[in-house]
Amino acid sequence: MFGFGLIKGLLITFKNLILPSRLFTVHQYPDRKVGPIELARYHQDWQNTSFIQFVINNPIKTIKSLIGLISIQDRYPQHSRFRGQEFGWYENRCTGCASCAKYCPLGIIKIETSRSGVDLDEGQKYKVDVFDIDMGRCMFCGLCVEACPYDALFMGSGFEESKYFRQELNIDINNLKNNDTKPSNWFRPQLESKNYDPRRNGALEWDQVGRHQKPTDTDQANKWSKR
Amino acid sequence: MNINNFQNIINSLIPGLPTWLVFITSAILISFIVINAVVITGALTVWLERRLLARIQSRLGPNRWGPFGLFTPVADLIKMIGKEDTVPATADKKIFNLAPIVLLVPVLLVFAVIPMSNNSFLGQLNIGILFIVGVTGFNTLAVFMAAWSSRNKYALFGAMRGVAMLLSYEVPMALSIISIVLTTNFLLNIDGSNLSALSLVGIVQAQKIPFFILQPLGALIFVTAASAEMSRAPFDMIESESELGAGYHTEYSGIKFAIFQLTEFLAPVATAAIISVMFAGGIKGLSFIPGSVILVVKIFVIVLIFIWIRATWPRLRVDQIMNFAWKFLLPLSVINIFSQAIILQIFYSSDSIITINELWTIAFINWILAGISIFLLAKLFGHKGRDKNIPIPSKLANMEFTSE
Amino acid sequence: MTKILSTEYLTTILPDDLKKSVIDIADDCLYIPPQDVLKFAKFLRNDSRLQLESIISLTGVDYIEYFEIVYHIRSMIRNSSMIFATRIFDRSSPKLSSVVSVWRGAELQEREVFDLMGIEFENHPQMSRILLWEGFNGHPLRKDFEYIDLTD
């Protein structure tokens, strides 16, 4: 009443203007404009030398950062469970069962298999000839990953895979083989328990990502002979 | 810096030129400088407004091009120029093309009479305040021209609202100026100065204490009416973007749209200039700082307040805006004129010399008067605050009902 | 908890003429002939023991031999709900009386059923397509709807 509410509103916006805890919530990506303090911290001189020493050593950089001309590379913060693009696939783990293709709500996974000629104890292994994922229609629900019984398929963690043509969005078996596999932790508790972070840690090999250790040959023989 | 200085300089550089040629050359030169300076200030205001709004909202705002994104207005301008300049097929093309110019020119003209030193650019115009009121009245016409010629229903809605609003806010604005002129005349008469009470230089001279302290009610009315005149929040009815898309300039694109944008961002600067001259003492302030610097600082402080308000308050509805003008501001300004006249007459008749202390007494009386009249008028017309009663549940639902 | 009115209870309180017209009783659903729907709806709403004042959901199911229109209704005063349904065997031009005059909440839902299932509701204030455009051929939620491939 009598405009007091209006003045109260002005005070709240003023509070947000000056309080440091309300500083920018927007993340600058992929590079970030920084001031001298953050620049010094970024250069790792913060621990070894003081901020003043950094200023003395790099006067030009300091002045440039003061007038807002210095930008540093930055990473987007995201959780290791993030369901992203660039599927991770391990040929050694895949049996060609095509569960992922069946589970996909959109039917965008195409798998063709043939006899591999490799005889295992439990029977002949399939060889996966075609493994196409039409990423242009993928909605990253992760059901294919949930379906995979042998932990061969993983979601990726990237999100900046835009292309100029729709056809380029298709992932085929060569892409999957050649990719650096940095699997997302989504639906893979075994990776989570190891504190694996796809954005920080490196690529993983096929024998590191399984739910179980690889059974020895005798174990496998026992298992099948008991049936 | 004014036109006479330029004439002197040109005369001394090239002696023997005819007087009319010297006058024209110096006029073109000075207007070139002033217009460019003003337009650059407008561009800076765009940047300032965007950055400050963003900061208030915990965003970043433009920060990519140049230090702190200072060159963003330049990038915007290049983009605007590069865009196709479309004209609707059914539009009245002459008026359509003329409207942005009619809107821009009055804003630039205002700066001709702003006293940057003891003199204004245009020289000693002794009806400066009248000039401003007359010139800014043009924007009503320009808004209607733009909307009518573009044959767009949204634009027409905006213009209809705009014309009604702009016309009604002229009245309290002019009335609040009258009270200022009254006071100025009174103070100048006592000083024995021969300046006109209608000239802005005279108004600045008369401010021994700033008029916003001496006349709080007048300042309040003027600021409110002026922010309605330039259609800024909470009175941005003309181009209420959530309702009408873009209001009167819906159909404009390219450089014409850029002119509309420029005008929109120049208007606060022009208004702030007028307010700082009329109510905040203009070039007066600390004696060791040049007057023009003080004026620019004052202008930017007022622009910051405008931006702050814009970031906080929602928009009023059109009928509420009209009610506010006719039922609230108009009575308030009439009260203001009468009370000023009476108070000044009392103090003038007691003795013909007025001291600073007496001025402070007048200011004190005015503040009390302003508080009482705002309180009473708000009681009469204002909205009752929200009721804090606990609402009674309707009988149409009963979640605990269990028996058959 | 919302009480789901049992069909036994409902059949005991129905007036005689309506009781006769009930054609089938499932464990939580009463089946009504199409011509009695409006009468039935008026009774459910106005009876002081039921006060079923708002319609939660109205939908149609295509069982190929017949269409089933299912009404989920609720009383907010008594915190109870019930289901009744009707079957329409006419497939070429199915018609049903609208319940908008009883429960206004059915207005958009009946239009939706008309649009997607092709059942015309009589005495509806505005019986026109709502989700699809005027001139669309067919009713997509019918089981015999033929797909039109719009991709090529």
Add this chain to the structure above:
Amino acid sequence: MAFKTEPVTINLGPQHPSTHGVFRLKVTFDGEQIVDAEPVIGYMHRGTEKLAEERSYVQIVTLTDRLDWVSSMTNNLAYVRTVEKLANIDVPIRARYLRVLCSELQRIASHLIATGFLMQELGTFGGTPLMYCFREREKILDMFEMLCGARITLSYMRPGGLVQDAPPEFWERLKIFQKEMPGYVDELESLISDNEVVLARTKNVGILSDRVAVDSSVTGPMLRASGVRWDLRKADPYEVYNSLHFEIPIGSVGDTFDRYFVRINEIRESIKIINQVVEQIPTGPIRTEIPYFFKPPIGNAYTSVEAPKGELGFYLVSDGGISPYRCHIRSPSFINLTVLKDLLVGSTMADLIVVFGSIDIVMGEVDR
């Protein structure tokens, strides 16, 4: 003197700054007054119900994300509850608590969006309240990312439970959220609720009486703003709402301000619920393993939950196959539109936008 005027018809939309998606409103104005309004919808009709008929029960979860994309959690919940009722699947108690936690977080996020956009339509330029709302919502979305790797289209729930248990860093973040959020809500409210301009714009605008609301099957905050104390979480408690204590905020007259105010108070109640859930949540499994292509018995089921926008119900008919024979979605946004014309006729253009914003619809749910 009778002043002759000519009505003007304006198409608000399908593309308009404040139509929450592709929504068209044919409005006839007499000056600034509205004499007729007719909503035209269907621009975003994607045939979710038809698509569901040829997907398995688990695959439909991904479709429900895309109904009301600002509250995917409650959509998932409504759907999986119907499947569980249809197929008699039991859900572990920890999963039930987590479901409640998620849906209350989602309710806060959705109400923040509703409030923010209502303020945006009132015309705070640049949308200061909107940005404050987004700032808080962002924290909730970050938590959802920790839970299930996505921020909007979550697909977190499955028939029989949830996909994955919450990671430890989720609980840490939730603790901070619990501590900070009440302060932010207070701040938001004091920015908006006492503002004279907001009061002038929203008080006594678009009044919906309780009688009309109940007749028209309006649900959610819109119904409660009209003074009808009805909430499915209390009236028909699902999951673990029985063991949680909270109030049902109601409005007094049913105007736009009440609709806003009910939402703000519901955010407060949701925070209360979250606090209780964090205290009570037990340890244990979070998922009953069921086959992916499972076949529920022949029959039908209807269940509904209290989604942020109102009662969201699913009606599933099973013929014993791997996919439902019929899937009907009772979406609150769609049915709340019934009263749009009543609210609009007689008010002005500026009120139209505000009233429309206060209904809080999402086109994905209206058109399905």
